[in-house]
Amino acid sequence: VGEVVLVVEGEDPGAVLLAAAFRRHGWQVRLLDLRFGRPTLDGVDEPPTVWIDGRPTRPDAVVNRTATSRLGLAAGSALARQLPATWSARHLAAREEQGLLLACFDLWERTSRVYNPVRTLDRRLLRPAVEAELRAAKLPIGPPREAAGRDGICWIVDGTVVSAATRPGVGKRWSTARLSPETTETVRQVAEIADMRLGQIDLWQPRADPAGTIVTGWRPIPWFRSFWEQTGTDVAALVVAAIVGGPPAAAPSFLAADLEPNLLDHRNLVRRRRT
């Protein structure tokens, strides 16, 4: 049985979907919600151990969905959750907490698989520098053009695209899609240069030139729920299957057979009531 640590710092439906998928694979899920507690880093023995809620953990995988950064002051989200009432004490508390989290993530990078390391989040913040690297590698990166086209999105785990979706425009519904081999290769290279093991890559495809797909952004903390609701594809389950290394574990049947259609399309429910 594997063990995964999910590190979150707020209401996070994406983390909930990941946790559910890990549980369906029989993995033990340890949740570290920084709003309610911090880890303890025990460096008495080698290798050191991280404790969560008073129990040691040796995770096979760690999912980092926090704004922890090596680049500067702690994020506003970290300042907001600190207990002291003075600005100076809050700042110090957030700074010390960040130092603890950096040490934990750095340790986990040596002893576990981290999705994603703090370094990856930092490279997202260093976007102009990373975009320059992407351009130097001749990868199509830039903002969506004004010409007619459609948005695309895909999720990648360890260099493999696990799902993709497209929508005809802002505010329109997402539907599942298949990426061309060329776009798949572009996405793989972007993830490699962005140092992103797990993430979401945003795409834009001009209608006049379907081969001219460009990358418009990347997110090391991917979103899942709205795509699941709109496309019926549980992307979080596909992501977890890729991490665990097996086929997606089946969702509970009552969810698929009963609840899911209602969640997917409220009109179905209305139609059934009418008939």
Added chain:
Amino acid sequence: VTPTVGILGRATDPHAAAVARRVVDRGAEAVMIDTALPSFARWRWTDGQLHDHEGEPVRLDAVYVRSVAAPVPRHATPEVTGPALTRWIGEAERRRRTQVHARTVHAGLEAAGTFVVNSVDSTWFHRSKPAADLRLRAAGIATPRCMVTDDPAAVRRFVATVGETVRKPIAGGGACVEVDPEALSDDDLAGLVSAPTLFQERIRGDDLRIYLVDGEIVAAAHIRTTALDYRGHEDDVVAIEPDAELVDLCRRVARTLGLVFTGIDVKRASDGRLTVLDTNPSPMFLGIEHRTDQPIGDRLAARLVAAGAGGSRG
């Protein structure tokens, strides 16, 4: 062509200013990129080229990254609640973005092949001393056993295991203080709920401070003190000739953490055992230089100018 060396930091910082002066003394040009000035926000990367706040392209052959620190926003009153808290957090986020901007310049220079002291990947350790310690330990280098926690029970467990214990801030900046083994109740440690703290086993011995530039020791000093934390309590600072074991240790530390320029604090126990206490990615050096007459800043400036002139990376 006269090499141009950039100094990323604050013009008011004596260490940044000293390196700039010594770069100029060597016939090179020094460009101070003052991250504290509001105009710094207008420095940009465009088409793979760094541009200053007036939009002029800037060519740098080597860069010394002294600091990208932004001061924490203060508030008119010590307490922040309600709308004032929201405003304060917003201002802190703006300061954070300034720091990230400085790191973007830093990372861009590095990606462009400029000789940078030190790299983005090796300058973050000062934000987490335990991260550096545990990396060194994983590489087989002795560092103190530690516990980083806000849990009083964990502190009691640690003290019972290691004996003499000290505590210090995780991200540095504060003094190292002895932990009283008789004051470990939940009430005694109630302050931990505010912020986690780094607890370390106390290592007794001589305080040594070693400076390296590009793997070469440029200064070594024995700091004589009776205090637990020598900073501000130096009775005497004496230059020493490091032995082969100390040289090898310090080179391994710098290599493990990827540091071109560093100041390393080492404890030498009475039986000769060496333990690394701290590794600084941007160490202050003027005090040690002055008291021991060892040319730390000169050697750093020389390395920057040489790299700039040769177009080589370290």
